[in-house]
Amino acid sequence: MDVSIDFAGLKLKNPILTASGTFGFGLEFKHFGDLESLGGIVVKGLSLKPREGNPMPRIAETPCGMLNAIGIQNPGVEEFINKKLPKLPWKTLPVLANLYATDAAEFGELAGVLAGEEGVAALEVNVSCPNVKEGGIAFGQDPRQITKVAEAVKKNAGNKPVIIKLSPNVTDITVCAKAAEDGGADGLSLINTLSGMAVDIERRTPRLANVIGGLSGPAVKPVALRCVYQAVNAVKIPVMGLGGITTAEDAAEFLLVGAKAVQIGTGNFISPDTAFKVAEELPKVLERVKAESIDEFIGSLQLPK
Amino acid sequence: MSANNCRAVKVISNKPLGLSSPGEEIVELKLESPDWKPGWRAGQFVMIRPISWPLDLVWGRPFSICNADETSLTILFQVVGRGTSRLLELKEGDEVNIWGPLGNFFSKPQNRPVLMLAGGMGIAPFCGYVDSHPQPENLKLFFAHRPPLENYPYKGIAGKVDVEDIRETKPTDIPSIITRVEELVKEYAEKDGLIVACGPTPFLKTIWNAANKYGADAELSLENRMACGVGACLGCVCKDGDDHHTQVCTTGPVFKANNLSLEG
Ligand SMILES: Cc1cc2nc3c(=O)[nH]c(=O)nc-3n(C[C@H](O)[C@H](O)[C@H](O)COP(=O)(O)OP(=O)(O)OC[C@H]3O[C@@H](n4cnc5c(N)ncnc54)[C@H](O)[C@@H]3O)c2cc1C
Numbered sequence A: 001m002d003v004s005i006d007f008a009g010l011k012l013k014n015p016i017l018t019a020s021g022t023f024g025f026g027l028e029f030k031h032f033g034d035l036e037s038l039g040g041i042v043v044k045g046l047s048l049k050p051r052e053g054n055p056m057p058r059i060a061e062t063p064c065g066m067l068n069a070i071g072i073q074n075p076g077v078e079e080f081i082n083k084k085l086p087k088l089p090w091k092t093l094p095v096l097a098n099l100y101a102t103d104a105a106e107f108g109e110l111a112g113v114l115a116g117e118e119g120v121a122a123l124e125v126n127v128s129c130p131n132v133k134e135g136g137i138a139f140g141q142d143p144r145q146i147t148k149v150a151e152a153v154k155k156n157a158g159n160k161p162v163i164i165k166l167s168p169n170v171t172d173i174t175v176c177a178k179a180a181e182d183g184g185a186d187g188l189s190l191i192n193t194l195s196g197m198a199v200d201i202e203r204r205t206p207r208l209a210n211v212i213g214g215l216s217g218p219a220v221k222p223v224a225l226r227c228v229y230q231a232v233n234a235v236k237i238p239v240m241g242l243g244g245i246t247t248a249e250d251a252a253e254f255l256l257v258g259a260k261a262v263q264i265g266t267g268n269f270i271s272p273d274t275a276f277k278v279a280e281e282l283p284k285v286l287e288r289v290k291a292e293s294i295d296e297f298i299g300s301l302q303l304p305k
Numbered sequence B: 001m002s003a004n005n006c007r008a009v010k011v012i013s014n015k016p017l018g019l020s021s022p023g024e025e026i027v028e029l030k031l032e033s034p035d036w037k038p039g040w041r042a043g044q045f046v047m048i049r050p051i052s053w054p055l056d057l058v059w060g061r062p063f064s065i066c067n068a069d070e071t072s073l074t075i076l077f078q079v080v081g082r083g084t085s086r087l088l089e090l091k092e093g094d095e096v097n098i099w100g101p102l103g104n105f106f107s108k109p110q111n112r113p114v115l116m117l118a119g120g121m122g123i124a125p126f127c128g129y130v131d132s133h134p135q136p137e138n139l140k141l142f143f144a145h146r147p148p149l150e151n152y153p154y155k156g157i158a159g160k161v162d163v164e165d166i167r168e169t170k171p172t173d174i175p176s177i178i179t180r181v182e183e184l185v186k187e188y189a190e191k192d193g194l195i196v197a198c199g200p201t202p203f204l205k206t207i208w209n210a211a212n213k214y215g216a217d218a219e220l221s222l223e224n225r226m227a228c229g230v231g232a233c234l235g236c237v238c239k240d241g242d243d244h245h246t247q248v249c250t251t252g253p254v255f256k257a258n259n260l261s262l263e264g
């Protein structure tokens, strides 16, 4: 079955992408599968200047999931453009840049730096990182700020699609989804991590130096599915779904509730070939459940009468 | 590395060494050969996640390659928590997903004395190191441990190189271990030897401090917690010599002491 899709103008050979922060800058996974067999990759969050990130420990395993407080450690956008991007087969593999900044103006500036980069297929804007003290979560929870950031990025993004990545840590995800659409976003991705915490009763300490971190992995999948379902029904722009996907069946669940594409995050840690396997198996799963085409399957959830 | 370096292999055997009591088990896990081309080097590690693990154990677990040949891959593990206690349950024929060989490795200088400093499970990479070193007569192992010696693969090493060990049975044994480590680091710095070390962080800190003090050429293998093992998640970082965060799994796990900060 042909599973190619159009996502906000991006032509993807399949709807399976990898999630920011879980796939490095892509090349880390080149020994585990053919990168070009993926629908696309979203690289680690980029900021204008390099960031060291948070102190250790930064990760903790939790039941069916993990907490992270990396704090957007990254080499900065220039280093990405000069050193990382040229090594990727971006002509045949859509590379999405993930943007992190602390205010709307800085987001706009960062979008401007990436706008002219031929190798960047789209901009994914992280308005929802729970692991940084400045900004981060505050944007993700304030619809007016989401609109402002979307406007600022859209203004400077040239012809690149702008995807706003939303936080699940809000009372009403539909308000945030609409706020991004109002700001001119071409698409949405959700969810980012859920705010969480783990402690060690022996040492009587938090398990993360940052105390609070972001929960991801299979544990968050029901929350993610619900958020995607609600967002899809609130906006006209396409939605990318992610949160806990580890199999082609999981990916199909997100498509069923209306996501046009999905991303694999923590699943890449369970096994480094997870995304490749999901991409390979999705057509078979869609055939098994008797989908006529991928377009017919997307959003075909039957609600109880 | 080959294009398919994540694969499922079968367990050949899985048994505690020595006569261990619960909590002291050091287990030798032998797996079918992953058939690595071009091969592996002592100091590198693998990520291991048995196929049978449920999703509540999300990450694979990193283990030093103890030894590997055309027929098998051997790792040694100590039961310390959720993952390693499940590893203990593996039986012959069970399937285990592994990816590797990962990370960098210890140098093997020619015609120079080499001091191996191992703390507890830190002995694991030195099994392969001793076996593959062209001049074992230049090697000495100093081994600090808690469980009895027969629980470790110590005999194999002791038959081949000069060895010395100290057993820590109570906290008051620690100062004498520190003193002896410092003496040895000083001695090898003075004779322009290489020091290769692996063990718990406090043990490595002692070596790092002494290496800086005496200007010793030392390589330290770190054991940070890891999620991906391939440099992607940034969960395993340490501070390099310029005080920047760097991935232990890909820049290391072996670091030159002067290219590492273990301060704080
Ligand atoms: C490169 C590398 C090589 C290693 N080689 C070996 C080896 O040859 N043999 C061996 O027995 N162990 C080795 N380790 C350590 C091993 O990975 C951990 O013991 C294992 O992951 C613990 O898993 P668990 O689920 O049982 O522990 P958990 O339930 O996750 O934790 C139990 C306890 O162990 C501590 N712990 C967990 N992971 C680590 C870690 N990576 N480093 C230090 N403390 C940890 C936790 O703080 C906790 O106190 C190595 C680690 C690295 C990074």
Ligand SMILES: Cc1cc2nc3c(=O)[nH]c(=O)nc-3n(C[C@H](O)[C@H](O)[C@H](O)COP(=O)(O)O)c2cc1C
Pocket (backbone or CB within 6 Å): A019, A020, A021, A022, A044, A045, A046, A068, A070, A072, A098, A126, A165, A191, A192, A193, A215, A216, A217, A218, A220, A242, A243, A244, A245, A263, A264, A265, A266, A267, B233, B234, B235
């Ligand atoms: C270690 C780690 C680092 C992450 N870094 C980023 C990041 O830089 N930018 C971002 O937008 N999301 C980041 N995320 C969030 C993921 O992209 C994803 O939204 C989240 O993990 C949920 O998906 P999952 O359950 O499939 O992992 C990170 C997640 C993890 C686990």
Ligand code: FES
Pocket (backbone or CB within 6 Å): B225, B226, B227, B228, B229, B230, B231, B232, B233, B234, B235, B236, B237, B247, B248, B249, B250
């Ligand atoms: S374990 Fe993921 S970067 Fe090292």
